[in-house]
Amino acid sequence: MDIVKDIKGFLSGLPGIVTGLFLNLRLRRIKKIVLFTIPFLLGIILLLGWMSARKVREVVIEDFNQQQLVLARHAASQIENSLDSLKRELSLLSLSPSIQYAEAVSLGKRMEIAFSRVKDEGVLEIRFIEYRNMKMYSVGNDGYRVMQSPHEDKEYMKWALPKKNQGNILMTDVVPLEYKNGLRKLIVRMVIPVWQVSVDEAHPLPTNKFSGALIFVIDATSLLDKITKGIKSGKTGYAWVMDNRGGFLYHPEKEFIGKNAFEARKEKKPTISFARINEIQKEMMLKGREGKSWYISGWHKGVEKEMKKLIAYAPIHLSDKDRDLIWSVAVVAPISEVEGAIHDIQIRQFLMEGIVILSILFGGLLIISMMLRWSSSLEKEVAEKTGELKRREYQYRSLVEHADDIIFTISPDGFVLNMNDYGCNFLKKTQEDILDKHLSYILPQETVELILKASGNVFRSNTSEQVTCSVTIDGKVFWLSINLSGLLDEWGNVYKVLGIGRDITERILLQEQMLHTEKLASMGTLAAGVAHEINNPLAVILGFTDLLLEKAPKDPEIIDMLKSIENQGFKAKRVVENLLSFARAEEQKRIDVDINKNIEEVLTVAGNNLLLNKIAINKMELEYPLPKVKGDPDELHQVFLNIINNAVHVMKGGGVLTIITRDVNDGRDVEIRIEDTGCGIPRQYRSRIFDPLFTTKEVGEGTGLGLSVSYGIVKKHGGTITFETKTKEV
Ligand SMILES: Nc1ncnc2c1ncn2[C@@H]1O[C@H](COP(=O)(O)OP(=O)(O)OP(=O)(O)O)[C@@H](O)[C@H]1O
Ligand SMILES: [Mg+2]
Structure with missing residues (x-):
């Protein structure tokens, strides 16, 4: 109900509750935000962690491979240097007059000196083939020998002979050679044409004739072994060298040496696809390019399983005037080497992330639990206040409603x-x-x-x-x-x-009644005074009239006049008596009166009058038995008669007279209602009907004493007399 709500507005607790509810609403929103934010943050952290781990891995792999490339380059340049120094030795030796002029005595010595300098570089033998007689002078680990030149060396002679190749050095393709004691070696030859351009005591002037070809027979594997063996990439990475035809010149796994790189792998692990390394070898390494990449291998240092390896490769230029002979050195290591290295970093990173995530989780949970505690206490408070409010509302509601x-x-x-x-x-x-x-x-x-x-x-x-x-x-x-x-x-x-x-209707009526009572009381006093004053002269008038009637001559006219005086005197006496009975407070007679019977008696008297005026009597509501009333039956007759007369007066031509008697106040009182169906008492007269001498009847028709006398009698009997009326006017 709205009135209750309005009254509620006055309650001091209300703003607090409103604030409470508002806070609670905000709290729920914060809770939602936190619950959404934590998984979101965790997701982002994990994603960032994963991305950064990937990046770190990429960077580390890239770095590692870059280092491998540096190693490969370094190895390539060392091999080139080593070959260059051999070339220098070869050039130097070719300038020796004892070689150029094939001086049998000094030639061997000179070659031996040279051999002692280069044998550690992988040179197995130094040969000089004299063009003139195709004699071969050879110095190797077996010492100095002179013999007829073997057939294959004639090839090199062919190359050395033309003038245009003077001063050039030929690097031959690598060939396997059964070299003494059945040892198979990969041989590369370094050939230089020898021309008689130098002078010595025996040849003071150079002849400028072609003398022959000087050859270093080099064990390619042993040349490379010195350099590449020491290369270590990561913990287990190593280097291998491939010649211009894809043959392994050097490999830590000896079985590969001398074999074709494309075939050897397939032969060893036919189930694995070596497409990627084959592609790298073919398209990059054999074409003299450098670079880094990865490939799938099937083994590494005794471990045999499919694995990913990182590879960096660099070309070895064995510069030759006519053709660019290229070998390639590769440095490889399994990717697990790198992953092992980054494993620690990642573990550290994940630990850090774990700590951050746990802190966020812990913080979030702490915030949520605090908020929940706060919210539950707030809810409790709100519930209490709401309960209080409801109680108050209920109180106010029932207050208003009841x-x-x-x-x-x-x-x-x-x-x-x-x-x-x-x-x-x-x-x-x-x-x-x-x-x-x-x-x-x-x-x-x-x-x-x-x-x-x-x-x-x-x-x-x-x-x-x-x-x-x-x-x-x-x-x-x-x-x-x-x-x-x-x-x-x-x-x-x-x-x-x-x-x-x-x-306040009753209060107003009571006030009116009190006023009326006071008025009637004062009027009673007045009436009693007046009656008393009139009573004495009236007694005198009536006394003397009576006397005159006795003593006066029997003149009928006089007697009539005296009778008239006496009549009027008696009338005046009745009025005076009535006035006195209205005013008199004392009781004269006190006997048990049966009200129903008393009323019946009155109705008998008034019956004729009622009949004449076509008034029906409704007595159905007389209550039997009715408690007896102490009083004067004659006076009560007079009261009922006065009231019934008034009713008859207003129902001239017909109506219903209803008489109701009731036992009230548990038998202590009797209520009598006499109702008519007349015109009712007009508003302006209502306060005056009990006034003595108040009448609305024509002059001579009524004295206006009926109700006032009744009022006096009822009051004397300790009762109250009142009226209810309805008129057509408001
Ligand atoms: N039943 C009634 N219906 C309407 N008016 C009434 C009724 N009873 C009394 N009155 C009014 O109250 C007035 C006073 O009544 P009251 O009995 O005192 O005097 P009266 O009837 O005029 O004269 P009297 O009784 O001396 O013949 C009446 O003149 C009348 O105007
Ligand atoms: Mg009357």
Whole structure:
């Protein structure tokens, strides 16, 4: 109910609850945000961790392979240097006159000296083939020998002979050679043409003739072994060297040496696809390119399984004028080498991430648990306050609903916004009849004006106003005392007026009755005084009239006049007696009177009159048995007769006279109601009907003493006499 809500607004706890609810709403939002944010943050951290681990891995692999490339380059340049130094030795030797002129005595010595210098570089033998007789002078580990040149050396002679090749060095392809004691070696030859350009004592002038070819027979594997053997990439990585035809010149796994790299792998592990390394070898290494990449291998240093390996390769230029003879050195290591290295870094990184994630989780959970605790205490508080509010609301509701007052609110323009059930019942209307209706639909105009005037003051100055007004409900007038006060909004302005109206009809009637009683009492005193004063002269008049009637001559005219005086005197005496009986307080007779019987007796007397006036008597509601009343039956006769006479008077031409008797107050009192169907007592006379001498009857028809005498008798008997009336006018 809205009135209750309005009253609720005054409660001090309300803003606190509203704040509480608001906070709780915000708290729920924060909780939601935290619950969403934590997994989101964790997801991002994990993603970043994974990405960074990948990047680290990539960078480390790239770095590692770059280092392998440096190693490969270094190995290539060392091999080139080594070959260059051999070439220098060869050139130097070719300039020796003992060689050029094939001086049998010194030639061998000279070659031996040279051999001792180059044999550690992998040179197996130094040969000089004299063109003139195709004799071969050879120095090797077996010593110095002279013999007929072997067939293959004639090939080189062919190359050395043309003048254009003077000063050039030929590097031959690598060939396997059964070299002494069945040892198979990979042989590369370094050939230089020898021309007689130098001078010595025996040849003071150079002949400039072609002398022959000087050859270094080099064990390629042993040449490379010195350099590549020491190369270590990571923990287990190694180097291998391939010649221009794809043959392994050097490999830590000896079985590969001399074999074709493309075939050897397939032969060893036919199940593995070596496409990638084959491609690298073919497209990159054999074409003299350098680079780095990865490939799938099937073994590494005794471990036999499919694995990914990193490879870096660099070309070895065995520069030759006619053709660019290229070998290639590769440095390889399994990728697990690198992964092993980055494993530690990643573990550290994951540990860090774990700590961060745990901190976030822990922090998040801490925040959530704190919020939950806070929220539950808040909810408890809100629940308590809500309960309190509900209790108060219930109290106020029942206060408003059960109040015996009309409680309502009105808008500034006089529309009824709410009204409690009591108010609706009082006005004999439903909520629908009243709500949102203007006051003028509900109340009489003058009352509406009074209320609107007062409520206007309340809206203007927030004072409370008191209005006393009347409403007529079902033809009955009710008096209301209405207190009007303002209901304030949050800015302290009156936004509606609360009215509390109380039915004060009884109080007003009581007041009127008291006034009336007082008036009648004073009138009684007056009447008694007047009656007393009149009574004595009247007694004298009647006494003397009586005397005169006895003594006066028997003149009928005089007797008539005296009789008339006596009659009028007696009339006046009755009036005076009536007046006195109205005023007299003392009781004369006290016997048990049966009211029902008393009324029956009166009706017998009045019966004829009732019949004449076509008045029906409704006696059905006489209660039997009725407690006896202490009093004077004659006086009570007079009371009922007076009232019945009045009823007959207003029902001339027909009507119903209803007589009701009732036992009330547990047998202590008797109530008698005499109802007529006449015109009712007009408003202006209602306060005067008990006044002595008040009559609306024509002159001579009534004295106006009937009700006042009855009033006096009833009062003497300790009773009350009152009336209810309805007239057509309001
Ligand atoms: N039943 C009634 N219906 C309407 N008016 C009544 C009724 N009874 C009394 N009155 C009014 O009250 C007035 C006073 O009544 P009351 O009996 O005192 O005097 P009265 O009837 O006028 O004269 P009296 O009784 O002396 O013949 C009446 O004149 C009449 O106006
Ligand atoms: Mg009368």
